[in-house]
Amino acid sequence: MDSGAVTINDNGDFQLDPAVLAVLPGVAEIINVSHHGESAWAKALRIDTLTTNGDQESYFMKVSVGFHGREALKGEFEGTSAIYAITPDFCPEPIAWGSLERQEDCHFYLCKFYKFADGVPEPGSFCEKLARLHSNGTSPEGKFGFHCTTYNGDLPQDNTWHDRWEQFFANGLRHVLQVREDRAGPHETLDTLLPDLFDKVIPRLLRPLGTNGRSITPSLVHGDLWCGNASIVNEGTEEGIVYDPAAFWAHNEYELGNWRPARNQFTRLYFDEYHSHVPKAEPAEDYDDRNALYALRFNLHAAALFPNQEEYVQMAVDEIQRLIEKFPDGLTEEEGSVLARL
The missing domain is CATH 3.30.200.20 (Phosphorylase Kinase; domain 1)
Incomplete structure (x- = not known):
């Protein structure tokens, strides 16, 4: 060998x-x-x-x-x-x-070593275990990040500790964008959208999670939870396990961003089953757009991992444009905070 x-x-x-x-x-x-x-x-x-x-x-x-x-x-x-x-x-x-x-x-x-059966784990037991993972454990000093670099494929993630989820997410996303550009070169359309993404969309969707009396506790996430990293280990019960993590302490809903793209084979049944154990964070009316924002990072991961496949960048561009159009003013004073540049 x-x-x-x-x-x-x-x-x-x-x-x-x-x-x-x-x-x-x-x-x-x-x-x-x-x-x-x-x-x-x-x-x-x-x-x-x-x-x-x-x-x-x-x-x-x-x-x-x-x-x-x-x-x-x-x-x-x-x-x-x-x-x-x-x-x-x-x-x-x-x-x-x-x-x-x-x-x-x-x-x-x-x-x-585990011998795997074909297919993805059934949603009931799988989502109960995922909910336990997210709901237990305590991040060091209550921060978002991880004590070492973890990789999504061959993409190193920036897991630098931050007190606020908004800071951590923005920092990590900037890193992914830089890796993508280093591997594939500049993308004019994407680059023109980034100021509004970071100055308006991210504060609008993530800052309310920690304002007006709300807070989120860091959860340990797998970090790359798609169908290729989850398998059935018992054909009789369809019990499942996960592997190949890109783990860090995050907002628990970040995990579900990787379920949004249909290619990853986690259907609406998995979302519903997961949220039967863990409620959607408040403000709940932002939930779908938060999920879209989190999915954006996973599409940019794919764009960095496969720099010759333009469709992943285009998915990101389309989603950023939609979010900017929906939140053209970012976070307004009326919504409880003054928009500030990260």
């Missing part, structure tokens, strides 16, 4: 990199190592083992190279660990992350 994490000796036995063997719990023998898919930025392996107590256990390992590969796998481990600490029935058990000894600048992330 060319992942660098495993070799096969003259006897046909699998030999894992010593750094991986050191963190595998209670392994007596490596039974098999097989390729389990890859993306543009990582390769995946399945490791089947025999434990010292005679059980068979399987593990999933992701391998990536370079600085961003290292930081992405670290972020995946830290994000999964944070989710697991709150809802251990909602994600794989994380084992470890680190760097290989036998291949320079090559890194790994290791967790428990």
Whole structure:
């Protein structure tokens, strides 16, 4: 295998990199190592083992190279660990992350292996678990952000801590826009819309969440919750888990922004089931437009991840134009606050 994490000796036995063997719990023998898919930025392996107590256990390992590969796998481990600490029935058990000894600048992330069934998890149990994730746990010092960089695909997110959600969201969105421009170049139409997006739309939709006696408590979000990162682990009950997080502490409704695009296969049933556990934030009349604003960031993620696919930028442009037309004056004094530039 060319992942660098495993070799096969003259006897046909699998030999894992010593750094991986050191963190595998209670392994007596490596039974098999097989390729389990890859993306543009990582390769995946399945490791089947025999434990010292005679059980068979399987593990999933992701391998990536370079600085961003290292930081992405670290972020995946830290994000999964944070989710697991709150809802251990909602994600794989994380084992470890680190760097290989036998291949320079090559890194790994290791967790428990699950065999998935086809389809997306049924909404009832899935949304109950997501609601538990969002409703439990406490952000350090009550801030929005995360203690390390987490990645959406190969896109590093700016998780710098902020006291206010509006500040954090605007800062993170500016970062995503910069990454998109670095990879795809300037976009004249998009660029002309950004001042009104940041000066009018974002304050109008996010500032009321924390004014007039209202407040939001930071929730741990998966951060990239689409159908490709959620699977059924029990065909009989359609129980589901999530993986590949881009986690941080956020407004809980941010998570649902990724459900708005039809491509992500979470229908209105999932929204309704989720909100049977967690009510919509006030002002509730802004809910759909907040969801559209959050979805905008996910479309810009896609535009940065796939810079040659113009449709993602166009989706963002269309939504920004709609929101600017709906809120041409931004946040007015009559609505409880004076519009201020972030």
